[in-house]
Amino acid sequence: MADTGILAPLFERLASSEHDGAPVFDRQALLDSVHTELSRLFNTRRGPKTLTRPPSVIDYGIADWSALQQQRSDDRRRLSRDIREAIDRFEPRLRLGEVQVNPLPEHPQRLSIRLLGELRSGQRHWPVAFVIEPGDEGLEVRHERLD
Template identity: 30%
Template sequence: MSTIVAATHIPLFDRIAGFSEASFDGRLMDGQGLRLSLLRDMARLFNARNGLSVEAFLASEPSVLDYGLPDLLSLSPQSALDLAKVAEVFRHGLALYEPRLSHIEVKASRDPGKHYAARVSIAGAVNVGNQLCRVDFDVVVDSQAVQVRETA
């Protein structure tokens, strides 16, 4: 009897880079492998800067030339309006460049440990085979880099 396997195809760039550690057959990855792939791709996306202003980015259509996020140094994590703009930038970036993620919710807040940093919480869903699975990520944004980690 056939069984349904909760798995998805390994993305091309993961195969090229040799990231198939969560694959049981070299072609398909399970839910944890997909989460790791999303984590890597979001870290790349969030740490790449395009030349657009925040306003131009939010009005932009998908383009390889504008891959990445705009520089967010002009936004303060101490300002509620700026934190709302940070959340909007991350939401738009994910909508443009991460098609595997759906039902995206993004919230930005001050990082209690660093007064100059913002913390962005990302929740969404991904398809693993025929199942829709929830994923949650925690992002710390400061003047040096963006750090992404999966939350439990």
């Protein structure tokens, strides 16, 4: 990425050819790239504890939270903390402000996650919200522009 100091995700760097160089993102491309990376991150399970210090690619993903109880505020806080740590480590282009974990009204045993924050590219920042909810093939991520 030009002049940002923040590298594209590993998957995108590996997919680009040597001739392409590092991908350069405009606002929409950055939003799409972060969206894709969040989908990968939320649909990848890691073990209950980090395996390396500092955490490395071996620790990529979110710990399995299927056994957490949506009614318990401690479980929701633990999931929120795990999500924040994973995003801080593996998606630095998204600066999180708030992580909201709430039960889905129509499915009380399922959770909806809403991430509020800013997309970052160099000195430019854009407000954004991402919503993560169960879908037909795993967790689905959608984004909401806040401008």
